[in-house]
Amino acid sequence: MDLYEYQGKQYFARFGVPTSSGEAADTVAEAVAAADRIGYPVVLKAQVQVGGRGKAGGVKLAANREEAELHAGNILGLDIKGHVTKRLWIEKATDIAREYYVSFTLDRAAKVYLCLVSARGGIDIEEVAATAPDSIARLHIDPLVGLDRAAAAAQVAAAELDEEAREEAADTLVALYRCFVEGDADLVEVNPLVLTTEGHVLALDAKVTLDDDAGFRHPEWTEFVDFGDVDVRERLAKEKGLNYIGLDGSVGIIANGAGLAMSTLDVVNQVGGSAANFLDIGGGANADVMANALEVINTDPKVRAILVNIFGGIVRCDEVARGILTALGRVALASPIVLRLDGTNAAEAHRIIEEAHSDSIVTELTMISAAKAAVEIAASAA
Ligand code: GDP
Numbered sequence: 118m119d120l121y122e123y124q125g126k127q128y129f130a131r132f133g134v135p136t137s138s139g140e141a142a143d144t145v146a147e148a149v150a151a152a153d154r155i156g157y158p159v160v161l162k163a164q165v166q167v168g169g170r171g172k173a174g175g176v177k178l179a180a181n182r183e184e185a186e187l188h189a190g191n192i193l194g195l196d197i198k199g200h201v202t203k204r205l206w207i208e209k210a211t212d213i214a215r216e217y218y219v220s221f222t223l224d225r226a227a228k229v230y231l232c233l234v235s236a237r238g239g240i241d242i243e244e245v246a247a248t249a250p251d252s253i254a255r256l257h258i259d260p261l262v263g264l265d266r267a268a269a270a271a272q273v274a275a276a277e278l279d280e281e282a283r284e285e286a287a288d289t290l291v292a293l294y295r296c297f298v299e300g301d302a303d304l305v306e307v308n309p310l311v312l313t314t315e316g317h318v319l320a321l322d323a324k325v326t327l328d329d330d331a332g333f334r335h336p337e338w339t340e341f342v343d344f345g346d347v348d349v350r351e352r353l354a355k356e357k358g359l360n361y362i363g364l365d366g367s368v369g370i371i372a373n374g375a376g377l378a379m380s381t382l383d384v385v386n387q388v389g390g391s392a393a394n395f396l397d398i399g400g401g402a403n404a405d406v407m408a409n410a411l412e413v414i415n416t417d418p419k420v421r422a423i424l425v426n427i428f429g430g431i432v433r434c435d436e437v438a439r440g441i442l443t444a445l446g447r448v449a450l451a452s453p454i455v456l457r458l459d460g461t462n463a464a465e466a467h468r469i470i471e472e473a474h475s476d477s478i479v480t481e482l483t484m485i486s487a488a489k490a491a492v493e494i495a496a497s498a499a
Pocket residue numbers: 160162167168169170171172176178209210211212213216239240308309321322
């Protein structure tokens with residue numbers, strides 16, 4: 118789960134990472150009221166999950182109420198690389214002396230954590246990485262050893278941060294590392310981490326990706342649920358614990374196993390159709406899972422046919438067939454199912470489906486013929 122900047126900063130604060138306090142706002146009136154409370158000058162920042170907001174006009178300083186109102190109006194609704202701004206974060210403006218870069222992430226190849234620090238942070242860090250990679254200090258951290266204060270101090274020295282920033286920057290690195298490990302993040306990135314003109318270090322931006330697999334340890338993460346730019350289908354799928362990604366086509370797809378689901382998408386494309394989603398129901402294709410999957414696909418008005426592609430390896434096809442029939446009793450489907458069941462007990466499964474005489478199910482024996490049938494149904498219903 119990716120956090121918005123303001124959520125990332127709130128998360129940082131729990132671990133003692135210094136940030137400016139501020140307020141979120143969804144309307145111009147709210148933004149102006151927040152700016153008044155915070156006190157001018159303030160900075161107004163678009164809350165979208167994409168980089169380069171500054172360059173796109175999504176980060177503006179306001180010296181007074183008139184400017185706050187003007188910028189709030191311009192930034193709300195602003196499209197930044199396809200992300201429409203629905204929320205602002207407003208915080209006290211900072212007088213910046215220097216901009217640095219810090220990140221913690223996993224180095225999967227080396228099987229350790231990686232900490233990057235650069236004295237040349239700010240909006241052009243990608244260019245620095247490309248043209249002057251040596252100006253980024255790289256530190257591998259053994260998770261069993263961790264990052265202590267001395268190692269953090271050595272790292273900020275290696276990155277040649279300004280002398281007056283080093284003490285607080287080292288403290289901040291230790292706090293960010295705790296946020297990364299104890300906070301169960303896959304990525305913590307601060308660009309820029311700034312040295313203020315008063316000589317303090319502050320996280321001015323925050324990019325945090327939480328490890329969803331650690332969610333069971335963090336009931337408090339529910340507060341980070343999205344405020345509206347998430348696909349309704351994806352939200353429903355998430356509530357039901359399904360591995361679902363919404364797409365734009367007209368053929369809804371249910372398959373067991375991520376590989377088979379991806380192949381199913383490919384085959385639908387190959388025969389001239391387009392998938393409405395990716396949905397891997399995993400190993401347990403029982404009635405509950407099937408009903409949940411059909412329910413989610415059913416909420417998508419673009420879907421004209423549903424392709425269910427199951428290969429019975431460990432799961433038995435006859436169980437899947439019964440699951441589908443039970444699910445059909447629970448969900449009133451808006452479009453027909455094209456069903457391809459192969460593998461363990463497939464013959465028994467076909468007999469069960471046939472005997473049910475369901476108007477909603479068309480059975481096909483191969484993946485390609487099933488894809489063709491689904492695409493044809495979708496085209497003729499469009
Ligand atoms: P990004 O462009 O999406 O990475 O957004 P950032 O939050 O990193 O902001 C972009 C740039 O805006 C920063 O690199 C700063 O130079 C500038 N900026 C952000 N907040 C402030 C602030 O409080 N004061 C000043 N003077 N500049 C700021």
